[in-house]
Amino acid sequence: MLPRPASYADHSTTPPDLEAPGAKTWITRGANLVIAVSDVTAGTVLARDEQPDEYMVFMAAGAATIQAGDESIVAAAETLTIVPPGASRVTAASDARVVRVFSPRAGDLAARACNAGVYADGAPECAPIVPWPTPPDGFRLRQYVPLAYEKPETNMRIFRSTNLMVNVMTRRDGPRDPTKLSPHSHDDFEQCSVVLEGDYVHHLRWPWTPDQTTWRDDEHVTIGAPSVTVIPAKVVHTSNNVGPKRSWLLDVFAPPRMDFSKKPGMVLNAADYPVPAEG
Structure with missing residues (x-):
């Protein structure tokens, strides 16, 4: 597919x-x-x-x-x-x-x-949402101030619920270094990028199959704020902010990412939302 x-x-x-x-x-x-x-x-x-x-x-x-x-x-x-x-x-x-x-x-x-x-086809290439465990103290309003967390080693501020995950990036005051981009892909889930400020270029590369007639050209799409970009599963992607404007981005995933959740301290509200039992 x-x-x-x-x-x-x-x-x-x-x-x-x-x-x-x-x-x-x-x-x-x-x-x-x-x-x-x-x-x-x-x-x-x-x-x-x-x-x-x-x-x-x-x-x-x-x-x-x-x-x-x-x-x-x-x-x-x-x-x-x-x-x-x-x-x-x-x-x-x-x-x-x-x-x-x-x-x-x-x-x-x-x-x-x-x-x-x-x-319209239901996106069978993506793993469905299976709700994660209910918080120990039940469902209620929970509020966080992402940019108040001091994490000098990263610009990522990640939070999860039972069904969603949001990464509130810190703002960038200048363009991202084009020699330090991070192309990657996700096997069975999408990445959604919400531009809140500034201008970004989303770079996408579709995998090749044996059938050359199905190959897609790379995409390098410049998009400003506000905007939403949905990057399909299996597509190699990276993004960089461009120009002099201050830039700000949210990344959204569903269901919550287990790879992020397994890294100690990466999900800032992990104490509120248990991970599923493995096995």
Whole structure:
């Protein structure tokens, strides 16, 4: 089976996939995830009435109040909140840019994704989401401030839930050294990159098969903020920010990555979410 095409969603050049009073939302999906990026005005509510599993809310700009059940939490800019299953509301306290990360069980959003047709076959090349163990203290609102963690050895700030994993990269104030890129691929899961600031070039190389007529040319796609790029499984890829602008990127995976989770200290909220038993 040939890897499917990549999806590039540049929100600066395309209309929103969902528009309501006070909110414009761009939706992009992958095999196991749905990314909804919303530009909202103060007072706007982003509601989920019967969300069947956890989702994540990253405040790229502005602030909001997040409610779930009897709980409520203030979400300032640059915070990451994991929202439990059930009914929930994100109410903007100011004009804001809200990045929400769901599994495809948010079927209403998955169906509205700009690239929904790319996944009409169900993406059998990707391992399905099998929920990881429930947190010992149960499902509840959990909030983190990724950029407050001091980790001078890496620019990665990784968090997981039972179904998703987000890597909030630290900002780059200058272009990435082109002699120190990191081309790699993933056998059975995708990588989704959300550009929050600046401009990036995503470099993709599809594997060759014995049938030369199926070979794809390499892709080197420049894309700015805000945007979402979904990189298929098995495709060699790397990215670098370019130009003088400050740059900022989120990477999203689903299900959570076991390779990252096995490295001590790499997942910053590992104490909240146990890994599955092996065997």
